[in-house]
Amino acid sequence: MANWKVIGGIAAGVFILGGIGSAMEDKDSTTSNDAGTAATSAATPTATVGATASASPDDKAAGPSTKADVEKKAVPEFVGMGLQSAQDAAQEAGFYGLASHDSLGRGRMQAFDRNWKVCSQSVAAGRTxxxxxxxxxxxxxxxxxxxxxDRTAPTAAGGKMPDFKGQSVKAARAALDSGTSITVADASADDRFVLIESNWKVCTQTPKAGTGLNGQPVEFGAVKFGEPCP
Structure with a gap:
């Protein structure tokens, strides 16, 4: 009887081990199947919702216009006004594209508009x-x-040296080719530096007016505006 108990115990142990092995195989199989499914899912791209959607005609029509509508108005009279006041009045009337220049042709900048007054306007008053x-x-x-x-500096049209006497040094320089070598000296005996050229006027020039320009250097003798040429 003892031998049968031993045999029965061994058989039961084999049965239990077999069950455990089968369970482990089932688990490994399930894990393997899950991994395969995940790999297949990762390899297959998914569509993004709305990725290929195109704008509807209504969306295109709702975009901003390329050019703003503009009105037509009569231009006010600005001559005689201070430059700053004229600019303010122009903007109040709907005109925002504004520029200014030196009526005396000296090429000065209107740095402080309140220090200047309007002598002319490019569009006549009353014109729509x-x-x-x-x-x-x-x-x-x-x-x-x-x-x-309005005064303007002479130009070097025709390749001839203009007569710059009485013109500002700044305007004379601007009238010549940008590559011209120019020397400016104080025409008085004071030997001052010519710093702000729009404040100086030409008294002498070399070459003289009418000379053909072929790239030669130019020399100006000048004094400040309000001073007599020597």
Missing amino acids: VSTDTELDFGAVKLDETCPAK
């Missing part, structure tokens, strides 16, 4: 134009007299 039209004001400083007509 689009509000995107640029208005250019000719101006002089408050203590200066407006010229009868």
Whole structure:
């Protein structure tokens, strides 16, 4: 009887081990199947919702217009006003494209608009134009007299040296080719430095007016505006 108990115990142990092995195989199989499914899912790209959606005609039509509508208005009278006041009035009337220049042709910048007054305007008062039209004001400083007509520096048209006497050194320089070698000296006996060229006027020039320009250097003798040429 003892032998049968031993045999029975051994058989039961084999049965239990077999069950455990089968369970482990089932678990390994399940894990393997899960891993295969995950790998297959990773290898297959998924579509993104809306990735290929195109804009509808309504979306395109809702975009901003390329050009703003502009009005047409009569241009006010600005001559005689201070430059700053004229600019403010122009903007109140709907004109925002504004520029200004030196009516005396000296090429000065209107750094402080309140120190200048309007002598001319590029669009005559009362004329009806689009509000995107640029208005250019000719101006002089408050203590200066407006010229009868805006002055402009002579040009080197035709390759000839203009007569720059009485013109500002700045305007004379601008009229010549940008590559021209130019020397400016104080024409008085004071031997001053010519720093702000728009404040100096030409008294002498070399070469003389009418000479053909072929790249030769240019020399100016100048004094400050308000001073007599020697």
